[in-house]
Amino acid sequence: MTAQRASLSPTVRIAAGQGFWGDWLEAPYRQVTGGPIDYLMMDYLAEVTMSIMQKQKSRDPSLGYATDFVPLMERILPTLAERGIKVTANAGGVNPRACAEAVAAAARALGLAGKLKIGILTGDDLLGRLDGLLARGHQLRNLDTGRPLRDVRDRVLSANAYLGAWPVVEALRRDADIVITGRVTDTGLTLAPMIHAFGWRPDDWDLLAAGTVAGHTIECGAQCSGGNCLVEWQRIPDLANVGYPIVAAHPDGTFEITKHAGTGGRITVAGVTEQLVYEMGNPAEYITPDCVADFTTIRLAQAGKDRVRVSGVRGRPATDKLKVSIAYSYGYKAVGSLVYAWPDAYKKAKAADRVLRQRLKDLGLGFEAMLSEFVGADATHGPLALASAPLGELPEVQLRIGVRSPDRAAVERFTREIAPLILNGPPSVTGFAGGRPKPEQIVAYWPALVDKRMVEPCVEIVDV
Amino acid sequence: MRRRSKAVKRGRGRSGRRRVPLLELAHARSGDKGDTANVGLIALKPEYYPILVKQVTAARVARHFKGMVKGPVERFELPNLGALNFLLHGALDGGGTISLKTDAQGKVLSTALLRLEIELPR
Structure with missing residues (x-):
């Protein structure tokens, strides 16, 4: 499908295929085969995903992207080519070029050589430029704590700027059928096809905000079409066959959230509202590289079965x-765990926790944090649940205890203190089939801001 | 247990009033941003929204989550969606990958908030 055909159509259909790296592998296939769509949008990148990818790339320069993406694309490439469906995906991680090469190889093997163009978007990776930025006075202070990055500079594993929709638009304008990016915002992947199809301008703030809201609504996949929805959840039909959401977008910035006919799940105002408030900060200031969207202006209406109409979205200029x-x-x-059985399951788990803590104390191990939870009693709702739980009658309780430390050896020693409790602690204990827990390196997230002019997105187009 | 004894039992509030869990008036979804959890609270019917605005204040939510949330609680209003958005700062033991909690991303603080009791006219 070309931009020309899109411009003739009042509606552009953008389907969500993945809401995170690890989402349902069937969803993209069902989206491209289950009914008409123009674009398939796939969001892969959570906050710390980039660091995992950076680590993989340092071991093997041909890695560093969402490897699941390649077989998934292999399965749908013939349909994409046949139906002219375009793809926007941030599966490229810290190595979009390698990801594109792998997809291109898969396409050639399917006989699609010369039939597809891949757009590669880079420029988000700042790891190699960090010292230069710091030297020039960009402190990259932690947005939550205010600390300057130099405090942890020697421990940094990855650094990526969030790019917005515009470089993706450039790739689409240059006829890319598949746009593979690094760290592009979740919302930008949905907004870009709208900008491209409707010719929206960089200062069409209301329209850009509308497309951003559309992107936010579908970026978590089925979480707006019946998944993880609390309202009358037992009456949501056929979640086994859940339909992932599709934005049916119009040039004036209004759009509908819908899904393919014959799929499960449910699209209602209540469900879409749950997704709109998900991971929300100040709703009047939803800041992206493309605009500042005001979520207090959104109007929702049920426009039919499994169809919610969204209108009224207002936006303001993007920040610098x-x-x-x-x-x-x-x-x-x-984190280790043990399961205690009735009778007195909760008391036994509490007693085991006391014994374990005493032993750790006697060993003189220092931890930055130690947390005990009693799964079945307080792990999810804490003291709010304990107030009304029938603690004396619980059929079983899992003691789940975790420690955190800069000292790997201390954490390692802790992992050896759990199993002994099976034979030398309180009775009626089981659930140790997983073996000794393994110390895990903590890769933490440091959000910061950088001047836009310091980041230069780069788009290249390759023929398959 | 102490907490429970303080609360007025459901159905027997001040004369002419009754208490119901927020669960009967609203639904919710929660998530994380670093060490801050957000809880979006949504009225099940438009006529419930003013009740939420009046009774589910930031201060009340902070008391509700006492011991679970280390920092302040902020509230934002979305009358267009019949929703309130709460930011619970310092709710996630450092958040993300640092946290040792089962619910490191605050996913079920949504229903924890719905335990709050609301006073309604009889």
């Missing part, structure tokens, strides 16, 4: 900063 996602090594942690 980009958010930077920095990952750094924080220390180590381990």
Whole structure:
């Protein structure tokens, strides 16, 4: 499908295929085969995903992207080519070029050589430029704590600026069928096809905000079409066959959230509202590289079965900063667990916790944090649940205890103190099939801002 | 247990009033941003929204989560969606990958808030 055909159509259909790296592998296939769509949008990148990818790339320069993306694309490439469906995906991680090469190889093997163009978007990776930025006075202070980055500079594992929709638009304008990016915002992947199809301008703030709201609504996949929805959840039909959401967008910035006919799940005002408030900060200032969207202006209406109409969205000019996602090594942690059975399951778990803590204290191990939870009693709602739980009658309780420390050896020692409790602690204990927990390196997230002019997105187009 | 004894039992509030859990008036979804959890609280019917605005204040939510949230609680209003958004700062033991909690991303603080009791006219 070309921009020309899109411009003739009052509606552009953008389907969500993945809401995170690890989402349902069937969803993209069902989206491209289950009914008409123009674009398939796939969001892969959570906050610390980039650091995992950076680590993989340092071991093997041909890695560093969402590897699941390649077989998934292999499965749908013939349909994409046949139906002219375009793809926007931030599966490229810290190595979009390698990701694109892998997809291109898969396409050639399917006989699609010469039939597809891949757009590669880079320029978000700031890891190699950090010292230069710091030297020039960009402190990259932690947005939550205010600390300057130099405090943890030697432990930084990855640093990526969040790019917005515009470089993706450039790739689409240059006829890319598949746009593979690094750290592009979740919302930008949905907004870009709208800008491209409707010819929106960089200062069409209300329209850009509308497309951003559309992106926010579908960026978590089925979480707006019946997944994880609390309202009358037992009456949500056929979640096994859940339909992932589709934005049916119009040039005036209004759009509908819908899904393919014959799929499960449910699209209602209540469900869409739950997704709109998900991970929300100040709703009047939803800041992206493209605009500042005001979520207090959104109007929702049920426009039919499994169809919610969204209108009224207002936006304001974008800021002159980009958010930077920095990952750094924080220390180590381990979490172990044991299960105690009735009678007195809760009391036994509490007693085991006391014994374990005494032993750790006697060993003189220092931890930055130690947390005990009693799964079945207080792990999810804490003291709010304990107030009304029938603690004496619980059929079983899992003691789940975790420690955190800069000292790997201390965490390692902790992991050896759990199993002994099976034979030398309180009775009626089981649930240790998983073996000794492993100390895990903590890669922590450091959000910061950088001047937009310091980041230069780069788009290249390659023929398959 | 102490907490429970303080609360007025459901259905027997001040004369002419009754108490119901927020669960009967609203639904919610929660998530994380670093060490801050957000809880979006949504009225099940438009006529419930003013009740939420009046009774589910930032101060009340901070008391509700006492011991679970280390920092302040902020509230934002979205009358267009019949929703309130709460930011619970310092709710996630450092958040993300640092946290040792089962609910490191605050995903079920949504229903924890719905335990709050609301006073309604009889």
